[in-house]
Amino acid sequence: MNKTEIFKVSEITQKIKQTLELNFFSIQIEGEISNYRPSSAGHVYFTLKDNDASIQAVMFNNKASQLNFTPKDGMQVLVSGNISVYAARGNYQIICNSMEEFGVGRILAMLEERKQRLQRLGHFDKKREIPKNPSRIAVITSPTGAAVQDIINIATRRSLGIEIKVLPAIVQGAEAAKTVVSQIRYANKHKLADVIIIARGGGSVEDLLPFSEEIVVNEIYNSEIPTISAIGHEIDFALSDFAADLRAPTPSAAAELVTEESDNLVLQIKQFKQEIINSLETKINNARLILNSISTKEMLRNYNLLIAEKRQTIDITRDKILSTYTNLLKSKRQNLNLAFNIIEANCPQNILKKGYAIISDEKGKTIKASGDTKLGAIINIQLKEGKLKSEIKEII
Amino acid sequence: MKDFDKKLKRLQEISEIIKDNDVELEDASKLFEEGISLAQGLEKQLDNLENKVEILITNSDSDEDPEFTDFNN
Numbered sequence: 336m337n338k339t340e341i342f343k344v345s346e347i348t349q350k351i352k353q354t355l356e357l358n359f360f361s362i363q364i365e366g367e368i369s370n371y372r373p374s375s376a377g378h379v380y381f382t383l384k385d386n387d388a389s390i391q392a393v394m395f396n397n398k399a400s401q402l403n404f405t406p407k408d409g410m411q412v413l414v415s416g417n418i419s420v421y422a423a424r425g426n427y428q429i430i431c432n433s434m435e436e437f438g439v440g441r442i443l444a445m446l447e448e449r450k451q452r453l454q455r456l457g458h459f460d461k462k463r464e465i466p467k468n469p470s471r472i473a474v475i476t477s478p479t480g481a482a483v484q485d486i487i488n489i490a491t492r493r494s495l496g497i498e499i500k501v502l503p504a505i506v507q508g509a510e511a512a513k514t515v516v517s518q519i520r521y522a523n524k525h526k527l528a529d530v531i532i533i534a535r536g537g538g539s540v541e542d543l544l545p546f547s548e549e550i551v552v553n554e555i556y557n558s559e560i561p562t563i564s565a566i567g568h569e570i571d572f573a574l575s576d577f578a579a580d581l582r583a584p585t586p587s588a589a590a591e592l593v594t595e596e597s598d599n600l601v602l603q604i605k606q607f608k609q610e611i612i613n614s615l616e617t618k619i620n621n622a623r624l625i626l627n628s629i630s631t632k633e634m635l636r637n638y639n640l641l642i643a644e645k646r647q648t649i650d651i652t653r654d655k656i657l658s659t660y661t662n663l664l665k666s667k668r669q670n671l672n673l674a675f676n677i678i679e680a681n682c683p684q685n686i687l688k689k690g691y692a693i694i695s696d697e698k699g700k701t702i703k704a705s706g707d708t709k710l711g712a713i714i715n716i717q718l719k720e721g722k723l724k725s726e727i728k729e730i731i
Numbered sequence: 732m733k734d735f736d737k738k739l740k741r742l743q744e745i746s747e748i749i750k751d752n753d754v755e756l757e758d759a760s761k762l763f764e765e766g767i768s769l770a771q772g773l774e775k776q777l778d779n780l781e782n783k784v785e786i787l788i789t790n791s792d793s794d795e796d797p798e799f800t801d802f803n804n
Contacts, residue, residue, distance in 0.1 A: 478786055478802070487784055487802070496780030501802050502787045514791075521791035601777060604739070607746040608770035614749040615763040618756050 345422065352420035355427055359418035364390065364429060365437055367544075368410045369509030373399075379406065383414065383429070384509070386549055391428035392416075398432055409508035410541055411437035439540050446547050450574055453549065458556045459577040465561050466529045469593055471498040473528035473560070475518045478503040482534040482565070482586035489590035495601075497594065500527055506535040511545030516554040523559050530593055531558060533575055534565040534586040546573035555579050565589035687719040705730050735776055742769045 342350070366383035373379045377396030382389050392414060394402075406412065416431040453459065472490065476483050478501055490497055502518040505511045515533060522531055533555070535546065545551065546566045555562050555578040564579035565586045566572075576582040583589035679685060683693060694702045695715045702708050708727055716723040745766040749759050785799035 491782040491784065494782065495777045497782050499782070499784045499802070500787060500799060501785065502791065517791045518787075521787075521797070525797045527787075527797060600739075601774070604742065604770050604773050604777075607742045608767065610746040611742075611749055611763055611766040611770070614746070615759055618749075618754070618759050622756055 344425075348420065348422045348425060351427075352422060355418045355420055361415065361417060362429075363413060363415045365411070365413045365441075366390070367509065368406050368412055369408050371406055371408050381406065383412070391426060392431055393428055394431040394434060402434060404436060406434065407508075409511070409544065411442055411544070413437050437541075442540050442544070446574065449547065449549065450577065453552055453574065454577070458552055461556060461578075461580070463561045463580045465563060465581050465593065467595075469529035470496060471500065471528040471530075472593055473500045473502050473518075473522045473531045474534060475502045475504050475515055475522070475531060476534040476586070477506045480506065480536050482506075482536045485585075485587040486532060486534060486565075486590040489587050490594050493591065494594040498528075502527070507538065507542050507545065512548035512551050515545065516550050519551075519554045519558055519562075523557075526560070528560060531560050531562045532565055532583075532586070532589045532593070533562060533579065534589060535567060536586065537568040537571060540571075543567050543571055543573050546575040548574075551575055552578040563589045563592065684719075687717065690719075693717040735773065738769055738773055742766060742773065745769070 364383055366385050366389075369382045369384050369389070371379065371381040377399060379394045379399045381392050383392050384390070394414075394416075412434050413436075414429060414431040414434045416429045416433070418427055419430050420427045474483060474486055476486075483501055487499055487501075490499060500522075502522060504514040504518050506515075519531065519533070522528055533546070535543065543566055546564070552574050555564070555575055561581075562579040563581045563583050564573065564575040565583040565588065566575060567585075569584040581592065583592055687693070693716075695717070696702055696708060697713055697715070699715070700707075702714060708714060708730070710727050710730060712727050714725055714727060716725055745762050748754060749762045749766065754762070784802040786802040787797055788800050789795045789798045
């Protein structure tokens with residue numbers, strides 16, 4: 336090519352057209368659909384893009400009508416066709432003859448490759464502790480989705496005095512990654528929260544792709560504020576999960592993770608309260624047990640037993656006294672009888688009964704010896720029956 | 732929350748003391764009264780902490796200071 340050659344616009348365009356169309360004939364391109372605009376004639380116009388570049392694409396109605404799926408923004412596709420230059424506008428585009436959905440397997444392989452690369456860059460190494468009881472949470476998600484509702488419901492129910500700031504983001508399609516990045520950056524710039532939750536409800540592998548975009552991973556990695564990635568369901572994964580400080584299996588789980596502490600507080604108070612109630616109850620029950628063991632009934636029974644015992648002692652003692660007394664009386668009576676017998680035996684009357692007589696002088700004085708009287712004296716003789724008067728005739 | 736933490740600590744203390752078998756019933760019932768009123772106060776304090784849910788209305792691409800409005804569920 337001669338450097339000094341001067342082209343007309345149409346000439347150079349023609350040359351470019353030839354170069355491109357000859358060299359890029361029947362090629363295949365993989366990329367993400369964006370700016371998808373079907374025309375009324377049935378042709379479909381869209382942009383194919385990846386992280387760093389984009390290319391215009393068109394599929395005319397004769398081919399588009401044969402598609403077995405409806406293309407939409409954010410979808411990863413593989414198109415085959417020819418590059419063509421549209422001279423009037425000076426742009427180039429691919430005219431697609433066929434288009435197929437980029438298989439899930441291939442998407443996963445691509446993600447795996449990206450994951451390895453980002454891991455090597457150390458983007459998954461920053462794991463900080465999530466604040467235990469954050470008072471401000473920023474939630475980057477769709478303001479109209481189920482995820483934001485789940486988070487608000489759970490966090491406000493479990494937490495106390497929590498401040499939730501919803502930072503709206505598009506969570507699907509070509510613009511999603513950009514808005515997520517922008518909100519992470521904004522939250523950091525204005526220090527809007529203690530924790531950022533990046534959330535999205537479940538969806539297809541393609542739906543979740545924005546959260547695996549390199550720009551999102553980078554922004555999470557650079558975030559000063561600790562982040563929780565809560566994308567899709569338990570089984571889903573996005574590279575944001577690896578970059579964030581913590582991965583939550585679901586948006587609801589993320590809300591639970593950041594409110595755990597305050598929830599515990601309520602539980603703790605309840606527990607202490609219950610313990611105090613239980614302790615006092617135990618003490619009262621113990622006291623009652625002791626009281627019951629010495630109940631009035633029991634006391635009365637014991638008292639009666641005691642009384643009965645005393646009564647018995649009294650009875651026994653009385654009997655003892657009585658019998659002793661009786662014995663004493665008996666023995667006295669015996670003694671008395673004995674004495675009586677002796678007295679009786681010695682009674683003069685009884686002596687007289689045996690034929691003895693009592694002799695006394697005239698004055699009644701008993702004569703016990705012959706010297707007590709004299710001859711001629713008159714003596715009285717007392718017999719058992721009757722009396723005699725006699726004269727002493729001789730003293731022997 | 733400083734006062735709250737202090738009260739919570741006292742509540743915990745009471746629940747430990749009252750568990751002790753050596754505590755006289757009379758003292759226990761005084762501790763009980765104190766503990767229950769503490770717990771109720773703390774629960775009320777927690778109930779009164781209001782949650783706030785807002786949504787950012789400023790464009791995050793802009794240099795404006797953030798502005799929020801109530802997020803209406």
